[in-house]
Amino acid sequence: MNKHPRIAIVGGGPGGLTLARILHLSGIQATVFEREEDPHSRPQGGTLDLHEDSGLLAIERAGLGEAFRRAARYEDQGSRLLDKSARVLFEEPDASAGNRPEIDRTALRDILLNSLPAESVQWGRALRDLRLQEGGCWNLLFEDGEAGPFDLVVGADGAWSRVRPLLSPYKPQYSGLTFVEFGIDDVDNSHPTLSRLVGRGKLDVEGDGKLLIAQRNGNAHIRGYAIFRVPPDWATKRFDFASPASVRSALIDEFAGYADALTDLFRASNDHFVPRPIYALPVGHCWTPRRGLTLLGDAAHLMSPFGGEGVNAAMLDAVELAAALTKQEDWAGAVAAHEARMFERVAEVAERSAEGAAIQMSHIGEALSLEHLRQHRASATA
Numbered sequence: 001m002n003k004h005p006r007i008a009i010v011g012g013g014p015g016g017l018t019l020a021r022i023l024h025l026s027g028i029q030a031t032v033f034e035r036e037e038d039p040h041s042r043p044q045g046g047t048l049d050l051h052e053d054s055g056l057l058a059i060e061r062a063g064l065g066e067a068f069r070r071a072a073r074y075e076d077q078g079s080r081l082l083d084k085s086a087r088v089l090f091e092e093p094d095a096s097a098g099n100r101p102e103i104d105r106t107a108l109r110d111i112l113l114n115s116l117p118a119e120s121v122q123w124g125r126a127l128r129d130l131r132l133q134e135g136g137c138w139n140l141l142f143e144d145g146e147a148g149p150f151d152l153v154v155g156a157d158g159a160w161s162r163v164r165p166l167l168s169p170y171k172p173q174y175s176g177l178t179f180v181e182f183g184i185d186d187v188d189n190s191h192p193t194l195s196r197l198v199g200r201g202k203l204d205v206e207g208d209g210k211l212l213i214a215q216r217n218g219n220a221h222i223r224g225y226a227i228f229r230v231p232p233d234w235a236t237k238r239f240d241f242a243s244p245a246s247v248r249s250a251l252i253d254e255f256a257g258y259a260d261a262l263t264d265l266f267r268a269s270n271d272h273f274v275p276r277p278i279y280a281l282p283v284g285h286c287w288t289p290r291r292g293l294t295l296l297g298d299a300a301h302l303m304s305p306f307g308g309e310g311v312n313a314a315m316l317d318a319v320e321l322a323a324a325l326t327k328q329e330d331w332a333g334a335v336a337a338h339e340a341r342m343f344e345r346v347a348e349v350a351e352r353s354a355e356g357a358a359i360q361m362s363h364i365g366e367a368l369s370l371e372h373l374r375q376h377r378a379s380a381t382a
Contacts, residue, residue, distance in 0.1 A: 013156060048103055048108060073218060085259050104217055159172050182251070186220050187220050197214075286339075297313070309353050
């Protein structure tokens with residue numbers, strides 16, 4: 001049996017690139033196929049906090065600790081909880097003392113890409129389908145041709161994975177939550193009052209069954225989310241996203257009753273507003289092993305973003321899958337065993353994420369969140 005399978009990774013996000021990097025260190029070459037045209041063809045999203053036992057562990061296993069520490073923002077780990085009158089209910093006293101440093105998604109991706117041979121990633125390759133070949137190998141079908149054969153195809157291609165349907169009939173379901181994303185540029189110089197309001201990290205404001213989140217990103221940028229429990233098409237009906245001024249005004253109306261100091265976040269926002277309905281796979285999502293195919297990250301266990309577990313789970317998937325592929329001769333059996341362990345590990349994480357959304361978006365979310373933050377602080381200092 002071929003000890004090292006020919007591996008294709010579909011998707012160049014943190015999970016897929018982490019897997020490619022760790023395999024590369026072990027002398028196993030994998031090819032990453034990414035639908036985007038180049039590394040910076042679109043914004044990669046906001047800031048991430050990597051956790052010690054998952055995301056940070058993956059960084060160390062990938063041999064990228066030094067590069068990560070140069071790019072990470074250890075000073076931006078604070079959190080604040082306010083009520084809708086802008087009264088501070090909870091605040092971390094030292095934003096730099098935590099063990100979950102922040103890093104912008106783009107910076108993390110650049111670190112991972114720079115650690116790989118240039119030929120490891122093929123850009124502009126949007127997967128259309130997979131074709132099973134004689135002998136159990138797979139070819140990847142793209143608009144501009146085929147690639148393969150590959151012994152193992154890893155679907156790291158996110159929520160709407162093209163690989164998942166070959167393993168599981170489940171599709172992501174709307175969670176009932178919609179985020180409207182907004183941003184504030186050059187906040188320290190242009191909006192110092194809002195800079196102090198958000199602080200060094202993340203600001204949560206809860207009230208009336210709604211949630212307002214603002215997070216400090218790199219380069220003095222604030223990325224915010226107005227969060228509603230609404231039908232899936234509500235945002236596109238409620239807001240005219242072709243008119244940023246009308247979106248800004250409508251958001252202020254939606255948060256009527258919130259202090260002006262809070263709705264000033266909308267008044268100061270730039271013109272980039274994006275509706276983001278939140279989808280998730282069922283907690284405990286799993287599939288029957290199929291030789292030559294597997295999934296990681298959102299393709300395997302898409303979950304609510306509350307708690308920041310998604311990217312951390314994906315990077316830990318990569319660590320564990322790489323270990324399975326490098327330590328055993330029977331790579332197909334190793335992949336199946338890895339999947340069983342992943343199903344068990346991720347079920348608890350996904351359940352916590354779902355519970356986090358339910359707590360923060362409830363009409364008593366403020367009290368429940370405050371209690372959770374106090375318990376977390378107590379356990380961290382015990």
